[in-house]
Amino acid sequence: MDKESVEATAEVSKTFNEKIRKYCEMTLLSCAYAGTGNVLKVQDLLGHCTEHLEKGEEIHQGPAVLGIAMIAMAEELGLEMAIRSLEHMLQYGEQNIRRAVPLALGLLCISNPKVNVMDTLSRLSHDTDQEVAMAATISLGLIGAGTNNARLAGMLRNLSGHCKDPDLLFCVRIAQGFVHLGKGLLTLNPYHSERFLLSPTALAGIITLLHACLDINSTILKKYHYVLYFVVLAMRPRMLMTVDENLKPLSVPVRVGQAVDVVGQAGRPKSITGFQTHSTPVILAAGDRAELTTEKYIPLSPILEGFVILRKNPDYMDDQ
The missing domain is CATH 1.25.10.10 (Leucine-rich Repeat Variant)
Known part of the structure; x- marks a missing residue:
């Protein structure tokens, strides 16, 4: 304004x-x-x-x-x-x-x-x-x-x-x-x-x-x-909850850590530091950011906050 x-x-x-x-x-x-x-x-x-x-x-x-x-x-x-x-x-x-x-x-x-x-x-x-x-x-x-x-x-x-x-x-x-x-x-x-x-x-x-x-x-x-x-x-x-395309709760591993400002940096720098790995749902403190640790799912939102819908990755190949 x-x-x-x-x-x-x-x-x-x-x-x-x-x-x-x-x-x-x-x-x-x-x-x-x-x-x-x-x-x-x-x-x-x-x-x-x-x-x-x-x-x-x-x-x-x-x-x-x-x-x-x-x-x-x-x-x-x-x-x-x-x-x-x-x-x-x-x-x-x-x-x-x-x-x-x-x-x-x-x-x-x-x-x-x-x-x-x-x-x-x-x-x-x-x-x-x-x-x-x-x-x-x-x-x-x-x-x-x-x-x-x-x-x-x-x-x-x-x-x-x-x-x-x-x-x-x-x-x-x-x-x-x-x-x-x-x-x-x-x-x-x-x-x-x-x-x-x-x-x-x-x-x-x-x-x-x-x-x-x-x-x-x-x-x-x-x-x-x-x-x-x-x-x-x-x-x-202030929690992050992940759901599937039918809006059913879905527990996935996420990294939660202190957000880092990566604006204008070359390549793909890490956007969080000092992270811990948890399974969703997870609480985000002030200044925290989350990112998925698995490639099995693709989030429909670029920002992982609140409710996030995950879609299965069609290109994902299980190592086993």
């Missing part, structure tokens, strides 16, 4: 109250450029975040922080740089910026528990500002959504053991639910097809939840708790 696609809506938003207009402007801008990795737009949003405004005038800075994560989540390098920028904001930003940073970190590493982000969020979950602590707790759930990550589950158990505040405890329970999403068979990552395509529907569901968490005391902790259900839009299975 680009700026032209949201111009009509942006024009309508100019008739609103000043605060709402700025909030809409930031939200529309970040949605228009979501997943593009546009560095100029990230710099533009960073400029909005560095302004020191009077209380009540800074309402648009939260969506600007989320916008940085939405735009930069496209590829690995931009993602790492965005994480560093967000950590600078934690050190030097105003309090309202600090409340949005954990949510942005949660979006950048959704269903992908990176150790450095996990440690940052764990530290923020003990913050003196309760809203920062609650946002960090929800984000701990988001980065581990559907992974059953043992370290993350332990952190949340420890947090539930010593937190006295019922609101924070509610957030811990939500986060624990996210970590064990679908007993570890689902993911919230809006990227699919080997991180090539972005699902706008899935991203919309996550963004709705994050915008509600920007003012968690007035939304999720009051009478709008059902906003949590919007995250269902992003839930999808």
Whole structure:
């Protein structure tokens, strides 16, 4: 998407109250450029975040922080740089910026528990500002959504053991639910097809939840708790299941390993590294890729994710 696609809506938003207009402007801008990795737009949003405004005038800075994560989540390098920028904001930003940073970190590493982000969020979950602590707790759930990550589950158990505040405890329970999403068979990552395509529907569901968490005391902790259900839009299975042409389950050996970027390399380089061989159905973690080990079947999809139909290879000769 680009700026032209949201111009009509942006024009309508100019008739609103000043605060709402700025909030809409930031939200529309970040949605228009979501997943593009546009560095100029990230710099533009960073400029909005560095302004020191009077209380009540800074309402648009939260969506600007989320916008940085939405735009930069496209590829690995931009993602790492965005994480560093967000950590600078934690050190030097105003309090309202600090409340949005954990949510942005949660979006950048959704269903992908990176150790450095996990440690940052764990530290923020003990913050003196309760809203920062609650946002960090929800984000701990988001980065581990559907992974059953043992370290993350332990952190949340420890947090539930010593937190006295019922609101924070509610957030811990939500986060624990996210970590064990679908007993570890689902993911919230809006990227699919080997991180090539972005699902706008899935991203919309996550963004709705994050915008509600920007003012968690007035939304999720009051009478709008059902906003949590919007995250269902992003839930999808993260396993690889192979079926035959009659859609009957078919167990075949596959290699599962860390994906390697082979774009532009000559010959037929290996697309995965550090692989293990399993029989389908098999679960794919964040950044994993699968490939068939047998030539007995030909997949009808070039990308082995979700449900894949296999056809028997007519040229296959059994060694025996």
